[in-house]
Structures are given as C-alpha cells and as structure tokens.
Amino acid sequence: MTEITVNGRIHEVAVEPETPLLWVLRDTLGMTGTKYGCGIGQCGACTVMIDGQATRSCQVPVESLGAAKVVTIDAIEDDEVGRRVVDAWVSVQVAQCGYCQSGQVMAATALLKGNPRPTDRDIADAMTGLCRCGTYNRIAEAVRLAAG
Template sequence: MKLTVNGTAHEVDVEPETPLLFVLRDTLGLTGTKYGCGVAMCGACTVLVDGQATRSCQFPVDAVGDSEIATIEAIEADPVGAKVVEAWVGIEVPQCGYCQSGQVMAATALLKETPAPTDEDIAAAMTNLCRCGTYNAVADAIRKAAA
C-alpha cells in the first residue's frame, strides 16, 4: 500500500483495516501522534488527511487512498501550522503535553478552513479532550494564531 505522509511517499506492508495511527507510529516511526482512547473520542491521534482533522485510531489505512497525510512532525512546514505552533509556545499551552499534538493538528485544520474563527467556531472545532484542562489556553492560542 502506498501512502504520502508529510510530503514523502511510503510503501507499507500492512493489513488494509489497520488503523492509520498504528501505521504512522509502528511502521513509519512517527510517534508524535498519540494513542489515547482508541475509539476516536479524545483526539490525541488527530492528523490531517487532505487538510481535514482526522482521528487516526479509527481511520483504516485503506481509506487513505491518494490523500496527503500530515502529522505533527511536519506541521511547521505548513504556514498555518507554523503560526499555531508559535502561538502554542508563546502562550505556553501545554501542561502534560499528551493531547497537544492532536490539539495543534485540530487547530491547524480549523484555521485553514476558517482563518478568522469566532469563539463558537473554536468551540465547535476543538473537541479534543485535555486531562489538564488547557481549553482556555488552547482557545487563546487559536485566536493569537488567527490574528
């Protein structure tokens, strides 16, 4: 199976129903995308598939097709992703950091689709869970990246 991840073509020998998360982490060694709940609820595994925030723990690799996959390892190569990371660092959003790669990916997808989001847009798009409760800082960083 062929995949394009972070602009690089890869050929992987995996079962078609293998979740994309495990292909990224175990086959390609891209461990920035985290396993959280395993049922696509928490968002720790969020990556971009053709620019859309996608929960990779429940996304079978055979559903990728010709889509471009972006992970946290290369998000700063995207101008919007770079602004998000800069805002994240500037505001010091992470606490434990476990959910943050998924949060950054979801925020990047939001800002690519809605460059000037309202508070309602942010609340609707940012459904990733954070055990440390950094939700206000996440929203602040999104506003800063959008400015």
C-alpha cells in the first residue's frame, strides 16, 4: 500500500511502486481528467501540480511522491488562480478537441501561482505542452488574460 495525497485527500493505493502517478490517478482512483498522451513526458497532457510545480505525471513513479501534495485538473476550480485560468480559457475559447487542455490549464495555473506577471518569454518557457489542434496562440492569450 502506498499513501498519496491528491486534491487534499489521502488515498491508499495498492499498486507496484514504479507505477506512474498518471495511471494511479486514471485507473486506480478513477480521476480521468488527467490525460494520457505519450507516456514519455513529451506532450504534457498528463500535467498535474506536485507541491505547486507543473509536473508530467506519466514520469512520476508513485513511490517517489512521499508526502507531496498532488493537485489535478479535477480540483482546478477549488483554486483561486485555477478558477481564473479556467475563466480565461473559456473567455478566449481556447479548446477545440480539448484533450490536451487539462494539462495546459494545469501548466498555466502553476506558472501564475509562482509568477503572477509572466513575460511572453516566461509563458513560452512554461507552456510547452503539445496541442494537435494548434491552439498555441490562444493558450498564450488566455495566460496573459488570467494574469490580468
């Protein structure tokens, strides 16, 4: 049994210690808002916040978490910055297929929590998730809008 803290709740999960957090979230805890895209840390669809840092959950063995606090897209609107990011995403009409946007919103929230007034360079450095619908310009616009 491994104990992990997700969205403020402690869960006991019976999985192999090397199991990536992504699959614990999706298959063990049934929290499917976090997406599987590539499994090699390239696409960013699985991005969650771990102790406030945007992290690709497909690359995080569950055993490495310890007492770290995981926040997923499922709880994004409980966070004040997260809610602002979501509102900006809706306002700018970023999403098309929407599959990558869970990860994009998490990356944007983590960015703004650590850096409330990011420059365009900061946005480019932080927002590295792939989007096959090509919504990159709107993503940047929404981050700027959420930053206010």
